[in-house]
Amino acid sequence: MTKGRVTMFGPDFPFAYDDWITHPSGLGAIPADRHGAKVAIIGAGISGVLAGYELMRMGVRPILYESGQFGGRLRSQAFEGAEGVIAELGGMRFPVSSTGFYHYVDKLGIDSRPFPNPLTPAAGSTVIDLFGETFYAETLADLPPLFREVAQAYDAALEEGANFSALKQAIRDRDAARIKEIWNPIVRDWDERTFYDFVTSSRAFRGLSFKHREVFGQVGFGTGGWDSDFPNSMLEILRVNVTECDENQRFMVGGVEQVPQGLWRHAPDKMVHWPAGTTLASLNGGATRPGARKLYRGADGRLTITDQWGRTDSFDAVIATCQTWLLTTAVETEESLFSHEMWMALDRTRYMQSSKTFVMVDRPFWKDRDPESGRQVMSMTLTDRLTRGTYLFDLGDDRPGVICLTYSWMSDALKMLPQPIERRVELALAALEKVYPKARIRDHIIGDPITVSWESDPNFLGAFKGALPGHYRYNHRMFGHFVQDALPDHQKGLFLAGDDISWTPAWVEGAVQTGLNAVWGVMTHLGGKSPADNPGPGDRFAEWGPVALPG
Template sequence: MTAAIPVGVTEQGPDRPPITMFGPDFPFPYDDYLASPAGLGSVPADVHGTEVAVIGGGLSGMVTAYELLRLGLKPVVYEAGEIGGRLRSVAFDGHPGTVAEMGAMRFPPSSRSFFHYVDKVGLRTKPFPNPLSPATPSTVIDLKGVSHYARTLDDLPDLYREVADAWRDTLVSLARLDEMQDAIRDRDVPTIKAIWDGLVQRYDNQTFYGFLCESPMFASFRRREVFGQVGFGTGGWDTDYPNSILEILRVVFTNADEDHRSIVGGSQLLPQRLWRRAPHDLSHWEPGTSLRDLHPGGVPRPAVRALHRTAPGNLTVTDTDGTIRSYPAAVFTAQSWMLLSRITVDESLFPTDTWTAIERTHYMGSSKLFALVDRPFWLDQDDRGRDRMSMTLTDRMPRGTYLLDDGPDRPAVMCLSYTWSDDSLKWLPLSTQERLDVILTSLQAVYPDVDVRRHIIATPEAISWETEPDFMGAFKANLPGHYRYQERLFTHFVQDRLPEAYRGLFLAGDDISWTAGWAEGAVQTALNAVWGVVHHLGGSSAPGNPGPGDRFDELKPFSFGED
């Protein structure tokens, strides 16, 4: 979600702390927690080697399993497909070194816990070419049949600056943007909670669109229309308008829509390397032991077919091979809807209110289509001295087109279309080839002198996440009134308040987090689950480095109670 029309965030300076994804709902310093030389804690020696089921091999599952391995436990990972989840990097046929990022493809520096693991496994990153960013040679905004070419916001008509200013003024006047960002920089927990708790009470029932309509700066329908077509970021189009404004405020407060970076070689390398990496500070296992080493044949267990509780205090997993194993604790990191459809479960897994929250989860659909081309031909200059093609935002079918290259003489990748929600649904009946034909026809109207097709050198790759059987959507986006459900899911890791019959199974993943759709949420909820497992098995956090559960009463999210 990098800004096509910049928000105008509070001024950065060399002496100012950075804005990070610190809160606002649960302002726990996950990055400091990870960086502490004291480590995350320990379990009793007689618990070392205890098996813990980790269901789902995406980023959250790999972080969970990696940290449990370090603590001396034995994670048993179950995965229906490949290690990676929605960090899915697909190589083009005949070109194994070049990938299409079918899921997450850009990450904000404010995701400090996420980048902790990126750095740990030695991955490199580079700026992602979002609209109007310094990494983007040029941007074209094409609306209602009129195209505008720009290198900076100042190159666009005044209307776009007016919309950008209106968005910032709205955030400042209605959501206290500057005050909140200052508090996040300073990690001023009382101020963060005072501002945010007030906003939750005021806006839990408000849509993104309703919030705009509340602002005098967006009294003009034309401004709301342009803003919906161009957006505060690539995720801020009008397809987001029905969602809760709280979802949007979390993004802009924490700069999740700023200065994105991509992972060189593909984002799937992160969970794959965590799978293979041997931690240097193992508590129980032989030096050099990795997650892969603990799994026969170096592969995870297959998909889970059934999950239920068995006495005394066991969680029993049946996989698609028919193998049945029981565990004293388990972490479920797959998308929660799997518990409603793909996996046979019993109601004793969770309290009724938790089941209700799972059932009310609202997922956004998302589709992409990528093509590999012979070279970054878009950098050729036309007779006006402009790039032949540009990063494109449009109200036509593609919505967003991104141009990705590794140099002038190498094959390059075009994300020809990136759409969400209703826009994504328009592609569902179409094959990959049909999608390509529609997209190229649309782009031909924007770039009449460019023949994209003649540059394509490999079969295009497409995805619609809402039809992926083990996902059924790209990521969660809460609707108005869903805060109570989100609070139940996120706080589930603190289980002392639950009846004993419901303990031992922990939820993790970005859809459990407050920042669904962002990898940081997957990491943070994984760390919550690790704390929960350690606590459940009689362990504790390291002295001087309290975990998220230790500080829960101090930092816990606002609660509406039972009213």
């Protein structure tokens, strides 16, 4: 029980997923005559693997399809020739409020450490480089008053526009009624308004200069610059803030891909039907099937998948965890499996671009002190230059380190899109050399660089969802689709999961929660149910589900 701390408990659907998955009575059971039922899972990211793992424990046989790399956007790429030195190409920082996710991290015994975000002890020092000026800080108090004014203004705006402290307290208390009392009116007021509108219309920012808004957009506080999110729905930003997604973040030592890989190979202690030692890997013959290319309902009424090489198989249920655009661009999906309203939601999902470029260096040289200034020779960096965010990963004084030279979103990511990897590194180094003329970064680079642009990957077409104003109803349709009592028979048995189905895109807990929703959905579709003393998300959805806006 995590009452008393901020977790991702709502606010749209205040259901305690962490309590559900840790309850001694278990998630639920299916009838014995449905043991061994085949359920296809499209996508071997965290949502799909987690759903498969929990369904396997109930006696289901999950069959996973993957068209790209195992792990989805929990992708850790090793630098060649170095032991345990990795680049996190997708998710890399995981807030401790993601209690469902950390349940599985702890189950697998994976170590984590504080993420070197700006102005945190883990960063050591932070440099903010804006408007041609460079500011060095180890705490917020080290920065000029302008930056503190911006931070204070945003705090005041949250209080004014979202009853922020009261909402966070209700989340700490796990007071679902109070959360809904505060949150539902905010949904009605802010569904069609942007993040930028929220900032500029607040009393706190109206009394400040345009430069204050520029600084907020470039730097933000917590996870860095936020101007890429300015066009997004304010509801999306509020969820991040109030559930502390942007605070108290950690990284997984050795790479976060260990989590889906670990669940793939983990034999649960408690499991029905399958013999002891059974794993997802063993039920799948040691590997996922090729990518799904066709999804339809066969003549016998069962959901049917044809894979990349033409193999066709039928299933008792299907969970689709791929990004929603892939259901029209990569998987030929029978139109009648979803309503036209659902197709509108799936197709109108808007994905944000993201680019990262990493290099390995011989040691964490950035901790060296400049003899003249006494400052570290390089710091975690936020800038208005091309790199935007630069992160430094210290793996020990006697080991190679990693620099994420540039982490950028949207238009800044698109500037990198056509560039080959060598040019990306060169552009990043040229920008950073203007900030750190003495650092001699080039002298420390070893091995080959690693880069990613998620929008150019045909298995993703973007990094993560960024809901626009007016998209709340779309999100409501997608998130609530796992409760299928009211659906016509020809639409039942196909479930959606993944962080883009969740209320918190880009955060792993959204993928965990929607994966667990799909587990409940498949369980009930197969005739099962949750125990009376541990009701599942579908059992609570009618009472605590998201507020319905007028159609």
